[in-house]
Amino acid sequence: MSKVREKVLFAFLGIPTAICLGVFFWLASVLLSGFGTIKWNLLTASVLNGGYLEMIVGSAYLLLGAAGIASPVGVLAAIYLVEYAPRGRLTRVIDQAINNLAGVPSIVIGLFGYTFFCRQLGLGISLAAGWFTLSLMMIPIVIRGTEEAVRMVPNAFKEAALALGASKWRTVRSITAPSAAPGIITSILLGIARVAGETAAILFTSCVLVTRGLPKSPFEPVMALAFNLFVKIVALGESPDKVFGIAFILFLMVISLAAAATAFRIYYRRRQPWLK
Amino acid sequence: MGFRKRGMSHFLKRLKAEPVEVILFLCASSSIIFLFLMLLFIAKEGAQAFLTFGINFIIGSVWETNLDLYGAFPLIYGSLMVVAGAVVIAVPLGVVTAIFIAEVLPFSFRDLIKSLIELLASVPSIIYGFVGLLFIAPQVARLFGISSGTVALTASIVLAIMSIPTIVGVSGEVIAAVPRDFKDAALALGATKWQTIKSVVIPTAKSGILASIMLGFGRAIGETVAVLMVAGNVALIPTPPWNYLSPVYPLTATIAMQMGEAAVGSLEYSALFGLGMILFIVTFIVNTLADAIVKRESKFRSGVK
Amino acid sequence: MVKVDIRQLNVWLKGNHVLKDITLTTKENAVTAIMGPSGCGKTTLLRAINRMNEIIAGCRTTGELYINGRNIYDGETNVYELRRSVGMVFQKPNPLPKSIFENVAFGVKIHKMANGESLASIVERSLKEVALWEEVKERLNDSAFSLSGGQQQRLCIARALAVNPEIILLDEPCSALDPIATAKIEALMRKLAEKYTVIIVTHNVQQAARVSDYVAFLYLGELVEYGPTKHVFENPQSKLTERYLTGEFG
Ligand SMILES: Nc1ncnc2c1ncn2[C@@H]1O[C@H](COP(=O)(O)OP(=O)(O)OP(=O)(O)O)[C@@H](O)[C@H]1O
Ligand SMILES: [Mg+2]
Numbered sequence: 001m002s003k004v005r006e007k008v009l010f011a012f013l014g015i016p017t018a019i020c021l022g023v024f025f026w027l028a029s030v031l032l033s034g035f036g037t038i039k040w041n042l043l044t045a046s047v048l049n050g051g052y053l054e055m056i057v058g059s060a061y062l063l064l065g066a067a068g069i070a071s072p073v074g075v076l077a078a079i080y081l082v083e084y085a086p087r088g089r090l091t092r093v094i095d096q097a098i099n100n101l102a103g104v105p106s107i108v109i110g111l112f113g114y115t116f117f118c119r120q121l122g123l124g125i126s127l128a129a130g131w132f133t134l135s136l137m138m139i140p141i142v143i144r145g146t147e148e149a150v151r152m153v154p155n156a157f158k159e160a161a162l163a164l165g166a167s168k169w170r171t172v173r174s175i176t177a178p179s180a181a182p183g184i185i186t187s188i189l190l191g192i193a194r195v196a197g198e199t200a201a202i203l204f205t206s207c208v209l210v211t212r213g214l215p216k217s218p219f220e221p222v223m224a225l226a227f228n229l230f231v232k233i234v235a236l237g238e239s240p241d242k243v244f245g246i247a248f249i250l251f252l253m254v255i256s257l258a259a260a261a262t263a264f265r266i267y268y269r270r271r272q273p274w275l276k
Numbered sequence: 277m278g279f280r281k282r283g284m285s286h287f288l289k290r291l292k293a294e295p296v297e298v299i300l301f302l303c304a305s306s307s308i309i310f311l312f313l314m315l316l317f318i319a320k321e322g323a324q325a326f327l328t329f330g331i332n333f334i335i336g337s338v339w340e341t342n343l344d345l346y347g348a349f350p351l352i353y354g355s356l357m358v359v360a361g362a363v364v365i366a367v368p369l370g371v372v373t374a375i376f377i378a379e380v381l382p383f384s385f386r387d388l389i390k391s392l393i394e395l396l397a398s399v400p401s402i403i404y405g406f407v408g409l410l411f412i413a414p415q416v417a418r419l420f421g422i423s424s425g426t427v428a429l430t431a432s433i434v435l436a437i438m439s440i441p442t443i444v445g446v447s448g449e450v451i452a453a454v455p456r457d458f459k460d461a462a463l464a465l466g467a468t469k470w471q472t473i474k475s476v477v478i479p480t481a482k483s484g485i486l487a488s489i490m491l492g493f494g495r496a497i498g499e500t501v502a503v504l505m506v507a508g509n510v511a512l513i514p515t516p517p518w519n520y521l522s523p524v525y526p527l528t529a530t531i532a533m534q535m536g537e538a539a540v541g542s543l544e545y546s547a548l549f550g551l552g553m554i555l556f557i558v559t560f561i562v563n564t565l566a567d568a569i570v571k572r573e574s575k576f577r578s579g580v581k
Numbered sequence: 582m583v584k585v586d587i588r589q590l591n592v593w594l595k596g597n598h599v600l601k602d603i604t605l606t607t608k609e610n611a612v613t614a615i616m617g618p619s620g621c622g623k624t625t626l627l628r629a630i631n632r633m634n635e636i637i638a639g640c641r642t643t644g645e646l647y648i649n650g651r652n653i654y655d656g657e658t659n660v661y662e663l664r665r666s667v668g669m670v671f672q673k674p675n676p677l678p679k680s681i682f683e684n685v686a687f688g689v690k691i692h693k694m695a696n697g698e699s700l701a702s703i704v705e706r707s708l709k710e711v712a713l714w715e716e717v718k719e720r721l722n723d724s725a726f727s728l729s730g731g732q733q734q735r736l737c738i739a740r741a742l743a744v745n746p747e748i749i750l751l752d753e754p755c756s757a758l759d760p761i762a763t764a765k766i767e768a769l770m771r772k773l774a775e776k777y778t779v780i781i782v783t784h785n786v787q788q789a790a791r792v793s794d795y796v797a798f799l800y801l802g803e804l805v806e807y808g809p810t811k812h813v814f815e816n817p818q819s820k821l822t823e824r825y826l827t828g829e830f831g
Contacts, residue, residue: 072303
C-alpha cells in the first residue's frame, strides 16, 4: 500500500472522530448559548420568586450527603481489596459484585431505593433516602478510582514503613493513603460528577417539585435541578425553552465538576514523579 | 506484594492483630450485600405480577393500565429496538474513533481529545434528553415528514450519542493496552501503520472491544430519562415491527412514567417492579459476560492460554 | 565490502541530543558489536539503521546513513521496504499473539512475498536457519507464548529472516535469557554472519569479544572508539574504552 493511499484511508478513519467532536461542540454551544439569557440574580432567588436557589442547594445537599456515605465506604473497600484481600474465591466474587453494582440501571437503583430506604427503613421521600440511593451509584466509582490510586503507590514506600516495624494499618494511614490522596480525591469528584445530573434514581426517593424553603432535616424531601427539569418537561409538558435555565445550570455544574476532577488528576500526576 | 497471606486460619490470625480489617472487609462486601438486597426486594415487590400473569408477563402483548393487564412484550421490544438502533450507529463510530485516537492521531492531540470525550461521558442523561427533544426530534420529524419526532429513531440517535463516550473510553483503554512490543515487531518487519493496526492491534484488542460494546449495550438498555423524553411512549409494537418512525415505550421509560401513579401494593405497582427485575437480570448477565471476556483476555496475554 | 555507512549522524529524542556526530562504517558478512554503558545511545543508533526511531514522537535525525550506497534518509527511500531488508530483533523476545507458524509467516504475508506451499517452505527454511524447526515442527499451530524465552527469541530471529533481509540488527538479544539459551543465540549469530550483515548491541564485554568481528564503543552519545574487535580489546586507543573493558564502569 502506498503512503498516499494510507493517508487517504486515515483521513476516512478520522471522520467518526470528527463527528464525535462535532457533537461535543454542538452540545456545548447549544447549552452555553444559555449563558447570555440567564439572569444571574435568579441563582440566589427563591423558587417562589422564580429563582433557582432551592434547586441548586437541594442538589448540592444530595450530592454532598451521598459523597459523605460513598467516600468512606468506597475508600475503605478499595484499601481492603488492594492491601488486605487474600487471593481467593470470595475476593473474586466481591470484585465481580462491584462491577455488577456499577452496571445496575439507575432506574432499578431508584426502585430499590424506594422500597428499601423509603419504605422498609421508613425514611419516606426524603433527603436521606436520596443520599443512600445515590451513594449506591457512587460507591463503585470511588472504589475503582481509589484502587487505581492505591496501586500506584510504589511498593518501596510501603516496604520502607513496614521494615521499620509499622503495622499494616499504620502503613496504610501514614504512607499509602497520603500518597494516594490526590487520586482518591479525583475519584470522589468523578463520582460526584457522575451522579450530579442523575434523575431516575431520585425520581421516587427524595424529590418534590416545590418545597417551602430548604429542608430543615434529612427526613424532609428536597428540590433538585434534574428532578425539576424532568417533571416540568415530561409531566407538566412545559415547553423546553421555558426550562432552559435549569438545563443550563445543571450542565454547567456537572461539566465543571468533571473538568475539575480531570484537571486535578492531571495536576497531581505531574507533581508526583513516581506516577511516571 | 509481600504481605498477602492465604487461608482461613491466617485470616483469623490477622484479624486478631488488626481488628480494623473487619471494617474494611464489611465496606468491601457492601456491594454484594446491596446487590443481594436489591434482588430480594425487587423480586418481593414484583412477585405478584409474575404470579398473576405467569409467562404472559413477559410474552403478553397488551400493556394496558386501565384493564389492569400487564404483558411486557411491547416494552421489551421497544427497549431492544431502540438499543439495536443505537448500537448500529454507535459501535462503528465509537470503535473507529477509539482506533483513530490511539493509533493515528498525533501524540499532542491525543490527551486533549480523550479528555473532551471523557467530559462528554459525564453529561447527564437528562441533558441529552433535553437536547434531543429540543433539537433532534424536530429535525427527525421534518426530515421524514412525520407529525411528531418523538419516535424510536430519535431515541436511538440520542442513545447512540450517549453511548459513544463509553465505547470510545473503554475500547480506547483496551487498544492502548496492546503492548508496544507487538506493534514494534510488526513495524520492524516493514508493516505499514495500517497493516499494523489491521493485523496486530485489532486482533489483539478484539475481545476487549467486544467487551466495551457489551458494556455500552448494558448501559444503553438501562438508560431511562433521555430515552423516555424522545421515544414517544406508546406501548404498542410498531407496524411493521421494524418501523423506526413509530413511537415505542421502552421498559425503563414505563417504570419512570408510571411509578408516580401506581398505588403501593397494586398490581400495576408490582408489574413495574417486575419490569425492574427483568432489567436487573438482563444487565447483570450482560455485565458478567463482558467481565468474563476481559478476564479471559488478560489471562491469554500473560501467556497462560 | 562496506554495507552500512553512517556519516555525521545526529539524533534528538524529545529535545535530548542522544547521538552526536556518529560516523562509522560496517562490513558486509561481519558481526559488528555496539557497546557502551546504559543510556549512551546504543539502541537509538541501532534503530536509526532501520528508521524505527521515527515512530517515537519528538524524534529528529540529521546526517546521512548509506546502505548499499543509498542514503536512507534522502526522503525517497521506501521505509517499509527498508525495514524488510533490515531485520530487527528486540531486547525482550516479542512474539506476536499468534501461532508459531503465523509469527514467522507474518512479514512474508505483509509484503505479499509468498503464500500457500511456498509460504510453508519459507517458514520451514527460516525455522531451520535458527535451529528451531526440530523443536517446533509438531506444534506449529500452538501459541508462540507456549515457547521458552530462548525459543521465543530464536522465533523472533526466524521471523526477521523470513523476509529475506540483508542486515540483521539485534538489540541485547540475550539480556532476558539464561546462559544456555544465550550460548545458542551466540552460535547462531556467528552462523548468520556467513549470509547476512549482523549488528548487535550488547552490554556484555565478553559477549562482544566472543561474537563480534568489529566493535564500536559509545559513550554519552559519542562514538569513542571503533575497530576490529581484536585490536580494540588488546590495544584500546582511548582511556575510556580501556576502563570500560576492564569493567570499571558500565
Ligand atoms: N523515547 C524517548 N524519549 C526521550 N528520550 C529518550 C527516549 N528513549 C531514549 N531516550 C534517551 O536517549 C538516551 C539513549 O537511549 P538508548 O535507549 O539509546 O540507550 P541505550 O544505550 O540503549 O541504553 P540501555 O543500555 O539502557 O538500553 C538515553 O539517555 C535516554 O534517556
Ligand atoms: Mg538499549
